[in-house]
Amino acid sequence: MAIRRANMKGKPFCLAVLLLGLAGLSPALAASDTATPDPRDLIRAAMEHWRGITSYSEMTMVIHRSDWERSFSMQAWTEGDKLSLVRVTEPKRDAGNGTLVKDQSMWTFSPKINRILKVPSSMMNQSWMGSDFSNKDISKSTDIIDQYDHRLLKAVREDDHFLYTIESIPHEEAAVVWGKEIVVIRDDYVMLRQEFWDQDDILVKVMQATELAQMDGRIIASRMRMQKIETPGEWTEMAVDAIDFDIDIAPSLFTLSNLRNPRQ
Numbered sequence: 142m143a144i145r146r147a148n149m150k151g152k153p154f155c156l157a158v159l160l161l162g163l164a165g166l167s168p169a170l171a172a173s174d175t176a177t178p179d180p181r182d183l184i185r186a187a188m189e190h191w192r193g194i195t196s197y198s199e200m201t202m203v204i205h206r207s208d209w210e211r212s213f214s215m216q217a218w219t220e221g222d223k224l225s226l227v228r229v230t231e232p233k234r235d236a237g238n239g240t241l242v243k244d245q246s247m248w249t250f251s252p253k254i255n256r257i258l259k260v261p262s263s264m265m266n267q268s269w270m271g272s273d274f275s276n277k278d279i280s281k282s283t284d285i286i287d288q289y290d291h292r293l294l295k296a297v298r299e300d301d302h303f304l305y306t307i308e309s310i311p312h313e314e315a316a317v318v319w320g321k322e323i324v325v326i327r328d329d330y331v332m333l334r335q336e337f338w339d340q341d342d343i344l345v346k347v348m349q350a351t352e353l354a355q356m357d358g359r360i361i362a363s364r365m366r367m368q369k370i371e372t373p374g375e376w377t378e379m380a381v382d383a384i385d386f387d388i389d390i391a392p393s394l395f396t397l398s399n400l401r402n403p404r405q
Contacts, residue, residue, distance in 0.1 A: 193386035
């Protein structure tokens with residue numbers, strides 16, 4: 142699928158999921174035939190490029206099914222790789238629903254029942270808000286960095302960039318559901334594709350960047366589609382409407398109290 146590139150001016154918003162460069166961001170890898178970066182470092186750099194030190198965003202999520210389609214507007218905040226908060230703003234009936242990720246734990250809040258529920262580890266691979274993204278996808282866990290072994294499968298040149306395809310296989314003792322993941326990362330640390338394979342070496346789902354945009358001074362995947370292989374006519378798309386990196390965030394933002402009673 143061709144990737145459309147847009148040039149958009151950053152606004153004070155950001156994507157937490159999915160959902161998710163450091164202030165001292167490394168420059169793009171040298172586009173030369175001799176560039177052979179360490180695959181583990183590439184994955185880490187791609188995740189850091191997406192998050193920033195802190196960020197704030199507005200995004201739109203569309204869940205498409207064969208007989209219906211739903212759209213949500215959301216706000217999201219992140220800090221480092223262990224803190225994120227996502228809050229639904231539209232439609233009105235879902236407004237206020239929130240998800241908080243802190244360290245390795247996740248909580249959800251629903252105004253309808255006025256309860257905060259902790260998501261058990263056994264449910265991290267379950268659907269998030271009925272979408273094709275899992276709770277773990279939204280938490281943007283860094284398990285893949287430290288609990289997987291990485292191998293560079295190929296490096297190809299496309300236009301002015303190198304694209305690196307990396308195979309990541311979990312350690313034998315790693316508590317992860319996937320048998321392997323395959324990612325494609327561009328030399329400016331934009332993750333273009335992520336494949337999720339089960340223990341029987343069967344491809345289960347794919348996340349594909351369908352648009353790139355320059356927002357708040359860096360190129361990011363501004364539109365991503367998650368699709369399960371067994372249901373080709375169904376998918377979930379996340380679009381970054383605007384994003385701002387490295388902002389000031391109050392310490393009280395990533396708390397259960399703020400999840401229930403928003404102060405920001």
